[in-house]
Amino acid sequence: MGDLIRPLKDAAMLYAGQERGILDWRDVEAGVQAAVARAFGVPALAHPSVKQADMALLMAERGQLLGDPPAPWGTEYVRPAAVTLHCWAPEQAEEEFLARFRELRGT
Incomplete structure (x- = not known):
């Protein structure tokens, strides 16, 4: 998953909120973060x-x-x-x- 700049993340979240069937970017990011955390044995949530x-x-x-x-x-x-x-x-x-x-x- 590539890095997405904050203004585009915010726009994607707004778009997802309009119920167009698009995943909320936060959900995608959280899933990737959880997988990385499991793979490297680090906390999924950063301080x-x-x-x-x-x-x-x-x-x-x-x-x-x-x-x-x-x-x-x-x-x-x-x-x-x-x-x-x-x-x-x-x-x-x-x-x-x-x-x-x-x-x-x-x-």
Whole structure:
């Protein structure tokens, strides 16, 4: 399941609420999260601080990469994370991700 940006998730939830037979994105996401949690033996529900960090990074991405949106996201209360983002080519992103993964897993 690919990442879907928050404004599209919110729109998908509204669309699902109109009873057009479309799954609510939250249900799909929860199912995938539960499967990942079972596979890796981690809690299915992340600590609230994870959601807070995710929102802060989202706002940093918006500020550094996207600029102001054409419509409010409903996240204006969130302070952007104090990070500087670096854009990598997909190959470098994969390399960096796997290196950090191996470091955290001790492999």
